[in-house]
Amino acid sequence: MEEYPIHTIDNLIVATIKERKVLIDTGSPYSLGNGRTFFFLNKQYNFPTSFMGLDLSQLNQFLSTKIDILLGGDVLSKIVFMIDWDKSIIQVSSTRLEFEGVGVPIALFMDIPIIDLRVGNENIKAFLDTGSRLSYLDSEIIRNYKSIGNASDFYPGVGKFSTSLYEVPVVFADDTRRMTFGKLPKLLQEKVMEAGTKSILGNEVFKYYKIYFCFQNKKIILKRVKDNHV
Numbered sequence: 001m002e003e004y005p006i007h008t009i010d011n012l013i014v015a016t017i018k019e020r021k022v023l024i025d026t027g028s029p030y031s032l033g034n035g036r037t038f039f040f041l042n043k044q045y046n047f048p049t050s051f052m053g054l055d056l057s058q059l060n061q062f063l064s065t066k067i068d069i070l071l072g073g074d075v076l077s078k079i080v081f082m083i084d085w086d087k088s089i090i091q092v093s094s095t096r097l098e099f100e101g102v103g104v105p106i107a108l109f110m111d112i113p114i115i116d117l118r119v120g121n122e123n124i125k126a127f128l129d130t131g132s133r134l135s136y137l138d139s140e141i142i143r144n145y146k147s148i149g150n151a152s153d154f155y156p157g158v159g160k161f162s163t164s165l166y167e168v169p170v171v172f173a174d175d176t177r178r179m180t181f182g183k184l185p186k187l188l189q190e191k192v193m194e195a196g197t198k199s200i201l202g203n204e205v206f207k208y209y210k211i212y213f214c215f216q217n218k219k220i221i222l223k224r225v226k227d228n229h230v
Helices: 056-060 186-193 203-207
Strands: 002-009 012-017 020-024 038-040 043-045 069-071 080-084 089-093 102-105 107-109 112-119 122-128 135-137 147-155 159-172 175-183 199-201 209-214 219-224
Touching (some): 012 203, 056 069, 102 112, 112 199, 135 159, 203 209
Parallel strands (some): 020 069, 122 199, 135 175
Antiparallel strands (some): 002 089, 012 020, 038 043, 080 089, 080 209, 102 219, 112 122, 135 199, 159 175
16 A cells, blocks of 8 residues: 545645656546656556647646646556545555445446436436546536536636536435536536436545545445535
């Protein structure tokens, strides 16, 4: 097991691993690098420098810090890891970690985890995306709620955009919580629907849970850190 500090920058999770700034991104199927070899959990990686026309120099334009690596599902799906937002650490292992909590099954789409949410009277699927600073809901669902403001965001393949924000009660792992969601822009909603999902659950969730990820066993484990029930 290895443990590294994380910094929550713009509500994103950036780990410092061997003096490299690494964006932990479960919402990306692929990793990106800056051309330098990366040593991680006794393995050597040489990541591509671009994916679908996006490279780190372009991505860094939209971040408040410069990252050296985007670590995506091609690596994250083959290890186990635990993110503790409250203590600002990530633990990683090539085998297993000791962690107790509530087990939640996940599905995978291109090595991106999918979880179940309940919004109102509807059960929906959501991407669990640590590369998303905000959470998002399908426009048809979110129109039933009152807007509480606006925010700007960026998504690869979509670009920079503005979205209305809504406070929405959702049921996740039998807990009901009020969480902030943006309305999915049309292009991003089309991408999300390809996997049969209607939502992206972003990093607000880590304010309430430590989360252990084990893609190979198709599960996550949650340990509550704060109470924020409806």
